[in-house]
Amino acid sequence: MYLLERLKRRRVITTDDSKPKNYVRIHSLIIMGLGGSLGLGIYVLVGQVVLQMTGPAITVSVTIAVLASLFAVLCIAELSSRVPHSGSAYIYSYVIMGEFVAFTVGWSMLLEYMTSTASAARGLSSYLNVLLDDKLSNAFQSILTLNCSFTSTYLDFLSFALILLGSCLLACGAKQSMWLNLVLTIINLITICIIIIAGTTFSDMKNWSRSSSEVPIGAGSGGYFPYTLEGLFRGAAICVFGIVGLNCITPLNGDVINSNHYVPMAIFISMLIVFCTYFVVTNILTAMIPYYLLNPFTPIVSAFKYYNLDSVCWCVIVGSVLALIMSLLNFMFSMPPIMHAMAEDALMFKCFAYTQSLTRASMIVTVLTGIMAAFLALIISFDFLIELSIIGVMLAYTIVAIGVILMHYKVDDVDNAAGNNGKDINFKRAMSQIVKKPREKRSNALSQYTARMFLYIFLLLSASFCVVLKFRPVIHDLWLIMLAASIGILNILCIIMINLQPKSTDFPPFKAPCVPVIPCVSIWLNLFLVSKMSGSACIAYLFWMIIGYIIYFGQVTADFLGKNLTRKVAKEMISNLKFVV
Numbered sequence: 001m002y003l004l005e006r007l008k009r010r011r012v013i014t015t016d017d018s019k020p021k022n023y024v025r026i027h028s029l030i031i032m033g034l035g036g037s038l039g040l041g042i043y044v045l046v047g048q049v050v051l052q053m054t055g056p057a058i059t060v061s062v063t064i065a066v067l068a069s070l071f072a073v074l075c076i077a078e079l080s081s082r083v084p085h086s087g088s089a090y091i092y093s094y095v096i097m098g099e100f101v102a103f104t105v106g107w108s109m110l111l112e113y114m115t116s117t118a119s120a121a122r123g124l125s126s127y128l129n130v131l132l133d134d135k136l137s138n139a140f141q142s143i144l145t146l147n148c149s150f151t152s153t154y155l156d157f158l159s160f161a162l163i164l165l166g167s168c169l170l171a172c173g174a175k176q177s178m179w180l181n182l183v184l185t186i187i188n189l190i191t192i193c194i195i196i197i198a199g200t201t202f203s204d205m206k207n208w209s210r211s212s213s214e215v216p217i218g219a220g221s222g223g224y225f226p227y228t229l230e231g232l233f234r235g236a237a238i239c240v241f242g243i244v245g246l247n248c249i250t251p252l253n254g255d256v257i258n259s260n261h262y263v264p265m266a267i268f269i270s271m272l273i274v275f276c277t278y279f280v281v282t283n284i285l286t287a288m289i290p291y292y293l294l295n296p297f298t299p300i301v302s303a304f305k306y307y308n309l310d311s312v313c314w315c316v317i318v319g320s321v322l323a324l325i326m327s328l329l330n331f332m333f334s335m336p337p338i339m340h341a342m343a344e345d346a347l348m349f350k351c352f353a354y355t356q357s358l359t360r361a362s363m364i365v366t367v368l369t370g371i372m373a374a375f376l377a378l379i380i381s382f383d384f385l386i387e388l389s390i391i392g393v394m395l396a397y398t399i400v401a402i403g404v405i406l407m408h409y410k411v412d413d414v415d416n417a418a419g420n421n422g423k424d425i426n427f428k429r430a431m432s433q434i435v436k437k438p439r440e441k442r443s444n445a446l447s448q449y450t451a452r453m454f455l456y457i458f459l460l461l462s463a464s465f466c467v468v469l470k471f472r473p474v475i476h477d478l479w480l481i482m483l484a485a486s487i488g489i490l491n492i493l494c495i496i497m498i499n500l501q502p503k504s505t506d507f508p509p510f511k512a513p514c515v516p517v518i519p520c521v522s523i524w525l526n527l528f529l530v531s532k533m534s535g536s537a538c539i540a541y542l543f544w545m546i547i548g549y550i551i552y553f554g555q556v557t558a559d560f561l562g563k564n565l566t567r568k569v570a571k572e573m574i575s576n577l578k579f580v581v
């Protein structure tokens, strides 16, 4: 009983009006969003996607990624307007879905940021390596070479050192500076403009239709679609990572005047700019040189090198290095507050909640997360890091979408007041109310139960379909198509059933449109894209979650025993007292 109550315990957010709010203008918020989004993805990952997964058809992957991100962003925008508090998916899920889900999201975000930090450091080190004509990688390779599927080929000591340096700065009290962020983001945007202007003059559509005889072995079949459909989907998942970055806007939610309107608006506008940037840059890049000649780590630089445009190359290198430094710092700043918040909420070891000052996460947390990220950057392969991060992003997106559906179909307060507490609600009543006419106009406990039931069925069906997709090689194609079709139909039925339920009448400043269709499609797309990640990344992610649950349930048990002990001691004291009396 205690356990169940504890797992469902929700955080109550009170708006602290006494807290001074800053007048952060909307364009500052947009620039923060752009700064968080345009980094590793546009300067590094695009090269890997084009070279190994999609060729010039990366625009198709970008389109899928844009759709997935847009649906998720609509849901994030709604929750950020409903929960007027600085925060992320962790806070939203704590307020809406309770402690256990919040822990799952927080713990997953921790891995997401650690792997993002590690991959940003790896991206930075690969740029510096290009500047030094591969001298760095050759030197590291001469020390030790590794050959495991999820490790990199050599120990990247530079990334390791960069992250440790960053954590030392943070531990010594370095604060995130809005001004530095603004300046670096403006340099980043100027670099992108240079890439677009210079790149357009060297674009040639012929590069989108190279014949297979020109393409080297292992680089696909040439043309616009040199790889398979599978490659396009994998590429889409990686592009989602490139687009994500709004985490830089929502933490400011509680500090911004009129945040309920400004934050969702800023999220949208920055998302739109990021979409356009990806479309234009990827099109230009693949039109500039044949896709198979791009360097997987420094794609844009390699395209300009092809035309011997040294001055543009230098501009791009400086801009990219600064952008990657900013990404690295942003990710590093994001890690300690999550662990700290979880510790403060008693979901993590209490010692992590200790702070030297009111505004700073503890030094232990900063150093610990830094060391963990540094080791990941030292050993784990770049692709594997990105895959882990993507799984984390997708899980957060999925939970946010679930949160939106739950909020839309929650019981109206009026019904609660009327004493409709849902004691006699069961499956049979839920099913009979679907056919009942006239339909209920206001959401009540029964309609909430029905909507939730179909949501859970939808989740189960979608998740099992993605698991089946992972085992695709052992299933006959015809069976797979039949299975997909039947699960698809059942999923649509679930959405219709949810849609038949009356919605809650509350009116947040921003409501996601077309609920439940958009959140459901978002959930489906996220799970589908996760199924495109490698099996070993999924297993590593599960392993991380199991470690987290061991810590969490250990903490819950300790709290439970502690509570019982205090109760026992108190009882004994009272009886002793009686005895004395």
Ligand SMILES: NC(=[NH2+])NCCC[C@H](N)C(=O)O
Pocket (backbone or CB within 6 Å): 036, 037, 038, 039, 040, 041, 042, 112, 113, 116, 241, 242, 243, 244, 245, 247, 327, 389, 393
């Ligand atoms: N929450 C995250 N995992 N953020 C990663 C953001 C990566 C960012 N879009 C970039 O390309 O640099």
